[in-house]
Ligand code: NHR
C-alpha cells in the first residue's frame with residue numbers, strides 16, 4: 326500500500342476528492358494533510374475525514390523558504406509518504422525540497438499546461454479569448470509547473486464567463502482528474518490520462 330501526504334493552502338476540495346478516492350482496492354491511503362496556513366479550512370475537512378493533519382505557518386519565516394520547508398518537512402517525514410500531492414498548495418518549493426521527492430510529487434494546476442503556468446490562470450485564459458480551458462496534473466520539478474504531464478481534463482469557456490464561473494467549471498474537472506491520475510500513478514502508470 327502506498328502512503329500519500331497531501332499539501333494544501335485553502336479549502337482543500339481537491340484534497341477531499343483524493344482522500345475519498347483512496348478506499349477499497351485503491352493502491353494508496355492518505356497518511357497526512359499538511360498546510361502552510363493554520364487557518365486553512367481544508368485542515369478541518371481532513372480531520373473530519375479521519376486523516377492526520379499538520380500546519381506550519383510560512384509567514385514567520387518571511388523570505389526564508391528553506392527555514393519554512395525544514396519545519397514543514399518534520400511532520401511529512403514522520404508520516405513516511407511514498408507520494409506527495411500538492412492540492413491547491415500556494416508556496417513555491419525550493420529545488421532542495423523538490424529533489425527529496427523527485428518522481429514522487431504531483432501537482433494539480435488549473436490550466437492546460439504548458440499554457441499559463443503560475444498564477445491567475447483563469448483570468449489569463451479569458452483575456453486571451455480562449456474557447457477551451459482545463460486542468461493538468463504534472464510531476465513537480467524545480468521549474469514551476471513544468472514537470473512531465475500525467476493527465477489533463479478540458480472544459481469549455483462559455484461566453485460571459487467570469488474568472489469565478491470558469492474556475493468553478495475547471496474545479497469540477499479537477500475533482501475527476503486528480504483521483505484518476507493518482508490511482509494510476511500509485512499503480513506505477515505514468516502515461517498521460519486525457520479526459521473530456
Ligand atoms: N514548486 C516547484 N518547485 N515546482 C512546481 O511545479 C510547483 C511548486 C510549488 C507549488 C503549485 C503551483 C500551481 O499549480 C506549485 C507547483 C504557487 C505559486 C506562487 O507563485 C505558483 C505556482 C503554484 C503555486 N506562490 C507565491 C510564492 O511566493 C505565493 C502566492 C500566494 O500565496 O498567493 O510562493 O499554480
Ligand code: GAR
Pocket residue numbers: 333334335336337338339340367412413414415433434435443444496499
Ligand atoms: C484549485 O483550482 C487548484 O488547481 C488551484 O487552487 C485551487 C484549490 O482549490 N491551485 C493553484 O492555483 C496552485 N497555484 P482546493 O483547495 O479547493 O483544492
